[in-house]
Amino acid sequence: MDPFQQMNDWKKNMDQFFGENFWNEFEGMIKPNIPQINMYQTDHEIMCIVSMPGMSDLSQLNIFIDYATLELRGTIDLEHASGIAIQEEILQGVFDRQIKLPFPVRADKINATCKNGLVFIQLHRLISDTSSRNKVNVKWLGDE
Incomplete structure (x- = not known):
């Protein structure tokens, strides 16, 4: 259980x-909240870095932006089912997390990329007051 x-x-x-x-x-x-995120702010941008260990399929993460809220939905699955767990510190499972952003962001200027189990979401400050929920597409970057 x-x-x-x-x-x-x-x-x-x-x-x-x-x-x-x-x-x-x-x-x-x-x-504890999953997925874990780091968020960095400048005057006009927000960079969110989302930890998605073991992600091999972009359908494991859905990202939505609504005005000043970042919503993350999906699953972290390390795909290791054999053996008895001795220690488990990497959190996994289904998540639905909403994060309040420090300011409203533009729905038309969002960039999300994925590399080495990290998703980078670049958001830009919104100047007007319109609000609409938008799904964000994530692009694979080449592994090094």
């Missing part, structure tokens, strides 16, 4: 007692 599922069941029971908002600050400790 997935240990995070047991923790999630325990959390749901505690939500009934304490209320849902009580746990918001503890969420990262209860179940």
Whole structure:
């Protein structure tokens, strides 16, 4: 059984007692976020680097941009099913993660590339106030 599922069941029971908002600050400790990301900001751009270990098919990751929100959906699967796990520190599984961006971004100027298990998402600051959710296509870069 997935240990995070047991923790999630325990959390749901505690939500009934304490209320849902009580746990918001503890969420990262209860179940760490996957995929892991680094985000860097300049005056007019945001660069997000998403860790996708073992990704061999671009359909394992869906990226959506909506105004000032980056949404990541997909699966991290290391494809190693033989043997008994002695230690597992690389998080894997299905994810659906929304990340608040520091400013709204343009839907027409997004670049996403993938190389060596890392996805690089380049976003540009939006000047107007229009909002629309857009799917981002990821391109493979040659492996070295």
